[in-house]
Amino acid sequence: xxxxxxxxxxxxxxxxxxxxxxxxxxxxxxxxxxxxxxxxxxxxxxxxxxxxxxxxxxxxxxxxxxxxxxxxxxxxxxxxxxxxxxxxxxxxxxxxxxxxxxxxxxxxxxxxxxxxxxxxxxxxxxxxxxxxxxxxxxxxxxxxxxxxxxxxxxxxxxxxxxxxxxxxxxxxxxxxxxxxxxxxxxxxxxx
Ligand SMILES: [Zn+2]
Numbered sequence: 497x498x499x500x501x502x503x504x505x506x507x508x509x510x511x512x513x514x515x516x517x518x519x520x521x522x523x524x525x526x527x528x529x530x531x532x533x534x535x536x537x538x539x540x541x542x543x544x545x546x547x548x549x550x551x552x553x554x555x556x557x558x559x560x561x562x563x564x565x566x567x568x569x570x571x572x573x574x575x576x577x578x579x580x581x582x583x584x585x586x587x588x589x590x591x592x593x594x595x596x597x598x599x600x601x602x603x604x605x606x607x608x609x610x611x612x613x614x615x616x617x618x619x620x621x622x623x624x625x626x627x628x629x630x631x632x633x634x635x636x637x638x639x640x641x642x643x644x645x646x647x648x649x650x651x652x653x654x655x656x657x658x659x660x661x662x663x664x665x666x667x668x669x670x671x672x673x674x675x676x677x678x679x680x681x682x683x684x685x686x687x
Pocket of ligand 1: 499500501502503504527528529530531532
């Protein structure tokens with residue numbers, strides 16, 4: 497690796513660490529001639545993977561887009577950035593393991609829902625409401641019932657995200673992600 501300051505080719509790695517929950521390694525290097533330091537990132541060269549959208553269009557699989565969609569669903573929920581990143585790399589690994597050059601967007605959507613269902617019920621409902629394009633309150637109630645049923649089956653005592661009773665239309669509005677909002681980092685205490 498050539499030094500960006502003096503162009504010397506003699507540089508040494510002084511620190512090397514995996515970037516948490518990505519497929520990258522970050523290296524801190526020092527030039528042996530001018531002794532300045534700089535950072536490099538090593539990434540895996542992946543085979544191209546295309547996502548086929550509902551309308552038949554193809555677009556390149558972009559992990560950051562997946563990450564953004566999940567972050568939106570988890571907005572203001574106690575789901576840390578680390579967990580979101582972890583979900584993303586796990587989904588990408590699962591997709592690449594299928595060793596296909598293209599994957600329907602529905603497959604990716606199902607994978608996200610599966611992960612969110614086990615992570616945060618509200619995030620799951622939010623994602624599902626957009627992904628499945630809930631037509632009415634009935635669809636919404638159904639999704640909540642599914643979540644509650646699974647909880648009963650697994651024996652995990654988690655409070656349902658919103659009551660299926662009462663004003664569901666209002667609940668639905670509350671559950672919708674704020675699309676324009678910038679995802680926030682979850683406060684330390686919630687991690
Ligand atoms: Zn140098």
